Amino acid sequence: MDQRERIAHHEAAHAVVALAMGLPTPTSGIAIDRENPETGGLGSFFATLFAIEDLTDLTGLALEEAQAQQIKYARFNLMAILAGAASDSRVLGEDLMDALSQQPGDRAAAVDILLRMAVPSNEHEESLFNQMSDAASALRETEIWAAVEKVAAATLTTGQLAGEEIERITRPHLGAWLQRVEAEKET
Secondary structure: OOHHHHHHHHHHHHHHHHHHOOOOOOOOOEEEEEEOOOOOOEEEEOOOOOOOOOOOOOOHHHHHHHHHHHHHHHHHHHHHHHHHHHHHHHHHOOOHHHHHHOOHHHHHHHHHHHHHOOOOHHHHHHHHHHHHHHHHHHHHOHHHHHHHHHHHHHHHHHOEEOHHHHHHHHHHHHHHHHHHHHHHHHO
16 A cells, blocks of 8 residues: 555545544545645645533533533544544554554644543543544444545545545445434434
């Protein structure tokens, strides 16, 4: 697998796992030939995944439920962010954490979410390992990896793929998966 194919799989994994977790894919989608100004590397998944809701007016059970929902949403975001490095690990046969260490932008975004979740800094490595393992497990799901492969192939032909196109390609592979995620989000 050449570098461009690896980048296509990496960015496709971000997008597909985001969709698989029920997160929205931004209309700008992914690009594999564009330099990421934040990291200097090639490839971008254009998304601001994590947003903290204002919970200051909530109390009691409503506050607890909102906090639990925020934590679940944060974990989904972590999986989407770490899916790129998990894809690298899969296609290159690398250790999960070694693959993540080669993606400083993704690692920094994941640590930012851990900080927002108030995970103590001495627990970041363990949390990252656990979340990387979850992302790798998601990519082992037949439907998810099939969608990653399709999105990567489509991206390789044009260098970029809009969010609507990612969703169009992904939906047939993720139908049952998405229904399960939606059911979980409602509970």
